[in-house]
Amino acid sequence: MGFDLSGKRALLAGTVDDLLIGVGKALFDSGAHLLATEASPHWGDLPHEIVALNGADPEILHEQIKSIGAVDVLVFNAGWRRHAAFLDHTPADWDAALTANFETPVYLAQAAVLTMIDRGQGGRIIFLSGVESLMPFAGTSAAGATLTMLGALAKMMAVDLASHGITVNVLSYGWLNSEKYIRLPETSQQHIVNGIPLKRTGTPAEVGAVVTFLASNSADYITGTMLPIDGGYVLTRSPGSSMLDPCP
Numbered sequence: 001m002g003f004d005l006s007g008k009r010a011l012l013a014g015t016v017d018d019l020l021i022g023v024g025k026a027l028f029d030s031g032a033h034l035l036a037t038e039a040s041p042h043w044g045d046l047p048h049e050i051v052a053l054n055g056a057d058p059e060i061l062h063e064q065i066k067s068i069g070a071v072d073v074l075v076f077n078a079g080w081r082r083h084a085a086f087l088d089h090t091p092a093d094w095d096a097a098l099t100a101n102f103e104t105p106v107y108l109a110q111a112a113v114l115t116m117i118d119r120g121q122g123g124r125i126i127f128l129s130g131v132e133s134l135m136p137f138a139g140t141s142a143a144g145a146t147l148t149m150l151g152a153l154a155k156m157m158a159v160d161l162a163s164h165g166i167t168v169n170v171l172s173y174g175w176l177n178s179e180k181y182i183r184l185p186e187t188s189q190q191h192i193v194n195g196i197p198l199k200r201t202g203t204p205a206e207v208g209a210v211v212t213f214l215a216s217n218s219a220d221y222i223t224g225t226m227l228p229i230d231g232g233y234v235l236t237r238s239p240g241s242s243m244l245d246p247c248p
Helices: 018-029 058-067 091-119 141-164 186-194 204-215
Strands: 009-014 033-036 073-077 123-130 166-173 226-229
Touching: 009 018, 009 091, 018 033, 018 073, 018 123, 018 204, 058 091, 073 091, 073 204, 091 123, 091 141, 091 166, 123 141, 123 204, 141 166, 141 226, 166 204, 204 226
Parallel strands: 009 033, 009 073, 073 123, 123 166, 166 226
Antiparallel strands: none
């Protein structure tokens, strides 16, 4: 069953990759008008409108969001990843992870929420996170820590914004059949699939289908959730193990 998002405007932000494109296609196919904060060849022929935003200055960002008109759905892809041991993460890594996976989505969500409240028709905030936010894996200190922060904040946002009819949810995706996965060595791919109960990677379209549901009126009573979309990966992987190789 599809979900009708006709007349809805969805703002897509964060890392532009196979995942965000898949989510955008699902929203567009459901009738949503797409606004994107970053131009990229990844968009291909998917119809969308580019809006230039200054994510580093919350005050300017708020005015920019107001100027583009109604935003019914904000989808943010917190896509910063660097696989490295804790001792190998540099100050630049931590700055980049905090900016991309926490500060930028926070400021953007604040700006979008203010316009949603002004309009008085509710709204949807959906963060695309990762399984690193749900359990520890070797080599994911910076990404995992910042994604966990975003997930904790989303729950607090859900409580604060419920009275305005604005829902906030997090999708913690696992391994997807995307460019990142395809580039891995065959041994790493096999190690990953062996750790997934469904014995396959997911697809951006499958994540997009869940985003479309959460953006629809059918999800009016769902907020503050952290939903894994991982084929059961976090159910069977051992905490502390490596995501990429049989041994940490």
